[in-house]
Amino acid sequence: MTTFESTVTIPQPVDKIYNFLADMNNHRQLMPAEDISDWQxxxxxxxxxxxxxxxxxLKVDSRVENKEVKILPAExxxxxxxxxxxxSSSGNSTEVTFTIAAELNFMMKMAVSGQLKKLAEHETNSLIFLFS
Structure with a gap:
């Protein structure tokens, strides 16, 4: 597996961030608008x-309250x-790490690695923007 990771600290309590991330309806706000259409x-x-x-x-595979949300393909x-x-909570702030782990062959890795890294960073930066 190839992993792409982005970590940010948000000045909000962990339960507020978790409740947002636990609901897939909210994930549209984290995605790059120019790349996404027909969201349901x-x-x-x-x-x-x-x-x-x-x-x-995509579907939520598991939720651990105030700790983790794992999402897998539904198809x-x-x-x-x-x-x-x-x-992870640190006082009045929350450290958030978003990881994309993908099984990529050599050709796919060359083709999509940059886009997946950019996506991971975009989603965490969008989360900062929404909660700051």
């Missing part, structure tokens, strides 16, 4: 078009992927 979601899952090329369907994606949000 519920509390547990989301389905959307990525760059008009591929439809992705077979172009490559195996796991998204994980890990939170």
């Amino acid at each position: 979601s519920t509390y547990n899952d989301a389905r959307f078009n990525l760059r008009g090329m591929v439809v992705l369907s 077979k994606p172009p490559f195996d992927v796991e998204l994980k949000w890990v939170l």
